[in-house]
Amino acid sequence: MIERPILDRHRRGAKIRVLLDSAAVALPLTLGAAAIGWRLGGVAAAMAALLIGAAVLAVIAWRRGQRFDRPWLVSRLDAEVAAFEDSSALLFAPADTLPGFAGLQRRRIEARIDAAQPLDLRTPWSGRMILAAWIAGVALVLAAWLWPDPRNPVPPQPTATPATIAGPPRLTAASLRIEPPAYTGLPTREQTSLDARVPEGSRVSWSLAFAPDPAAATIAFPGSASVPLTRSGARWTAAHAAARPALYRIEAPGLPRQRLHRIETIADTPPTIRAITPPEQLATVTPGQRSWTPVFEATDDYGVAAGAVLRITVTAGEGENITFTQRTTTLAGSGPARRRRFAATLDLAREGLAPGGDLIAQLIVADNRSPTPQRVEGPSVILRWPADLALADGLDGMAQPVMPAYFRSQRQIIIDAEALIRDRARLDADAFATRSNALGEDQAILRLRYGQFVGEEAEGGGSTGGIALPTNDVPALPTNDSPALPTNDAPAPEAQERQDPTLGDGHSADDGHDHTAPGGAFDAARSFGHVHDDSDASTLFAPGTRTTLAQALDAMWSSERELRQGDPRAALPHANRALAFLKEAQQATRIFLPRVGAELPPIDLTRRLSGDREGIVARRLPQAVRPDPETILADSWRALADTPGKRPPLQLGALDRWVRANGGKLADPLALRAAIDTLRGEPGCGECRAQLRALLWRAIEPPVAAIKRRATPRAIGRRYLEALR
Structure with a gap:
């Protein structure tokens, strides 16, 4: 169906008239509301009022224009044009679908269509409503213009006599x-x-x-x-x-x-950076790994800059022959300005990471402070490629993720097992079993390390010698040049060869003394200290120590068995028992060295219980002296007291000078200075005195604890003491 241009012009004109009429009514009211918003809330409120008024106008105009559709046009044409003979609807029907008489009638009406040209189907203007709206809009604008600005209040005009104004x-x-x-x-x-x-x-x-x-x-x-x-x-x-x-x-x-x-x-605080991935500072290259993606999160009170710098350091070599290369790259952050995340995917081959090397990533961010942003260097995360992971082709399946220098301690295994038990509800069965088995592997590594002290064979390789029993539950790391520890009480063969059955100076090999040849092992504990041993666990090689360690190993084995079976709750008692045995063995090996001058003089047993006090001199302990700078605080606090009696004079000038000079030692020096100034201007204000006294009490440092000398007894007391002698 194609509308006639004449008929379409009538309907379009009616719609435009309705839109203009609605705008003429709503526009002055919207301007008046914007003026009121500007007076009360500024430009932002005025813009909000304009937007709301425009939205309301659009909705009203659209709803009023919806009624000017085809049925409305047909009804108006039938009512206004008699030549259409109430058949205007035929003009909008397809010509090929009309039957004979209807088609004949349509052709007759089409010949008379020019009769609709002089029609004016537009609705009349809402004159009274438009006039009322403009009057109301002008009134609102004038009211907003004349109303006092609440953000900038005008002082009330004086209405008193000229004598009052002159005050x-x-x-x-x-x-x-x-x-x-x-x-x-x-x-x-x-x-x-x-x-x-x-x-x-x-x-x-x-x-x-x-x-x-x-x-x-x-x-x-x-x-x-x-x-x-x-x-x-x-x-x-x-x-x-x-x-x-x-x-x-x-x-x-x-x-x-x-x-x-x-x-x-x-003050604007500097940004803070934390590593998201990896969760720990040190990570190890896994077999087949080709890339690494460290993720950092930076937070700031006002916002972190959108760009950051990632510092990448790659080390190569071993021992003292370590070389490193360093480069920087720019990263773009994601997320809100106050909490941005930065991630970078590093290709290990492109970065030059080789077996035995480290890849270190460190993020450097800045905040949005102007003109001098605050730059912060975050924590470094390390990706380590151990040299023993460089395996031949076909042997990747034999690699184990073992980190000998960073194996867990017994206490850490207990903590991780307790954490695993707490997380059991939100882990599936496979993940829970995997984490429990990993704890079992850590327990096995720790068990093998401690097993070397009692002569156990290491699983999967020989024992690593040169490990001293630690003073905490983390064993010391092995060194390449340290001698191996013996695994029984028999002396080493080379030590037996150095012993001489007949020694000079009246000593012999079986006199109970230690005779070590030059260059041999040197017993520092017996030369410079004395060993405090508990029961039979006397030394590292004593049977009691080995028994204690053996019990710890048995408990570790039970803990490992339960962990590998996926039952950390059952492994906890064994792990705690192993930790207790380790502490007992470590306590037996502690050595205490005396300090110079710590030996007390020998006790004269002949004067014991005799009451002889000759030669005994009493020492007077020094009295703790209160620092002079704080004396002004205490004196001012006493001077502000309301209790009757003699009080020191209140010296506000000296107190103010002390606060200015020692403001760094006070929690709130501005409040104290304001209270001093207020009391200086209002000496009779009781509330001001109480406030200053409360602030002084918080500023006074507590006195140093001192021991008072016993008072001299009276005559009767002296006679009693003489009688006791």
Whole structure:
């Protein structure tokens, strides 16, 4: 169906008339609402009112225009054009679907279609409604223009007599406007309180009103330059950049002394970085691994920069022949500005990582502080490729993820087992069994390490000698040049060969002394110290020590068995028992060396229980002296007391100088300075005295504990003591 241009023009004109009529009614009301929003909330509120009004206008106009459809046009044509003979609907029907009489009627109406050209089907204007809307809109605009600005209150006009106006000025209105730095992303705010807590670097603006107006006014900062107030009509304004915490007061000729107000600045904290992947700082290359993706997360109070620098260091070589190469690359972060994540995929071959080398990644980020961003270097994560993982082709299946230098301690196995038990509810069966078996492998490695001390054979290879029994539950690491420890009590063959049955100086080989040839083993414990042993666990090679270690190994074996079977709850008692045995064996091997001068003089047994005190000199302990700088705090605290009696004089000047000089030792020096200044200006204020005394109590350091000398006894007491002698 194709509409006739004449008929389509009538319907389109009706729709346009409705849209214009709706706009003529809604536009003045929307402008009035925007003016009210601007007066109450500023530009943002005005824009919000305009957007809401436009949306409401669009909805109303669309709903009013929906009724101008084809049925409406057909009904209006039948009513207005008599030549159409109530058959206007035939003009919109397809010509090939009409039967004979209907088609004949359609051709007759088409010949008369010019009769619809002079028609005007548009609805009339809503004149009264439009007039009322414009009157209401103008009234709203005038009301918004004449209404006082609540953000910038105008002081009330004095209505008193000229004699009252001529009095001293007084502060009648005050407001504070705080504009944080742009990099913080915080909005500008206004408040009527003159005390503020603002981000560091914020611009603080004052708007004050006096009655009557003084000749001049300033914002005075004690100890620094003042900021003059500028008069603009009935308002006095000034601005200041808050770079550090400060106290200030409003001063004007004739204005009564004002109390100090406080501006506290919030310092911008540097970003913090933590490693997400890998979860631990050290990771090991797995067989077949070709790439590595470390992931870092950086957080900041106001936002982290979108870009960061990743420092990549690759080491190669062993021992002292270690070389390293370093490069940096730029990373783009993802996520919100205050919590960004940075990830990089590193190709091991391209980075040059070889067996025996390390790949170290460290993230460097900066925050959005302007003009000097804060740069922070995060923790380093290491990917290590042990030399023993360089396997031949076809032997990859024989590799075991073992880290000899970083095997777990018995206490760590217990902690990990308890954590695994807590996580059992959110792990599937396979993951739980895998983690439990991994703990069993760690328990096996630890068992084999301790088994070397009692002569057990190592599984999968020979024993590694040169391991001394540690002083905690983590064994010491083996070294290549340390001698192997014997596994029984018999002396080594080379030591037997060095022993001589007949030695000089009256000694013999069987006299119970240790005679070691030059260059042989040297017993440092017996030469420079004495060993404190427990029961039969006397030395590393004593039967008691080996028995204790054997019991620990049995408990480790039971713990390993339960862990490999996927039952960490049953393994915990055995693991705890193994830790107790290890501690017992370690306590037996501790050596205590005496300090020079620690030996007490021998006791004279002939004077014991005799009461002879001749030659005994009493020592006087030194009295703890209170530091002089804090004396002013204690004296001021006593002077502020309300109790009757003699009190030291209150020296506010000396107290203020001490606070200025020692502000770094106080938790809140600004509050103490403000309280001192308030009491100086209002000496009779009891509440001010109580507040200053409370602040001084928190600032006074507790005295050093001292032992008082016993008082001299009276005559009767002396006679009693003489009788005891």
